[in-house]
Amino acid sequence: MKIALGTDHAGYRFKEIVKAHLEGRGIEVLDFGTHSEDSVDYADFVVPAAEAVVQGKADYGIVFGGSGNGEAIAANKVKGVRCGVCWNVESARLTKLHNNANVIALGGRMMPPEIVPQIVDTWLDTAFEGGRHIKRLEKVHAVEARQG
Numbered sequence: 001m002k003i004a005l006g007t008d009h010a011g012y013r014f015k016e017i018v019k020a021h022l023e024g025r026g027i028e029v030l031d032f033g034t035h036s037e038d039s040v041d042y043a044d045f046v047v048p049a050a051e052a053v054v055q056g057k058a059d060y061g062i063v064f065g066g067s068g069n070g071e072a073i074a075a076n077k078v079k080g081v082r083c084g085v086c087w088n089v090e091s092a093r094l095t096k097l098h099n100n101a102n103v104i105a106l107g108g109r110m111m112p113p114e115i116v117p118q119i120v121d122t123w124l125d126t127a128f129e130g131g132r133h134i135k136r137l138e139k140v141h142a143v144e145a146r147q148g
Helices: 009-024 043-054 069-076 089-097 113-125 132-147
Strands: 002-007 028-031 060-065 083-085 103-107
Touching: 002 009, 002 043, 009 028, 009 060, 009 103, 009 113, 043 060, 043 069, 043 103, 060 069, 069 083, 069 103, 083 089, 089 113, 103 113
Parallel strands: 002 028, 002 060, 060 103, 083 103
Antiparallel strands: none
């Protein structure tokens, strides 16, 4: 498994925590940066990570920022990405179970760092439920197809 990571300065610390955690699980990481806490624009790092997922270079993506909201918005602009903001273990579980998210966004200013590995593990280890959720995702993809 390969996971693409992208962050701005506000999420840098969480990216480093997650990177070490994933590598400890034997998961290959594609790190699109940033590589410090110096101020940068999140789209420069989040969009390439999201593109890696839809291009098949990575199985999943995790993006980081201060709140995770701007990063989720940027990631969701990449056709084929389904990115949800996760703020706890239950939101991570439901983001995969119901929405089959292939990218998640985490806010470095929104939660304590010690729960971040649990959030990531829950999301990775949860399977998409399918069923009634397939019809809902098809409607979302139909909007995307209409927009080209």
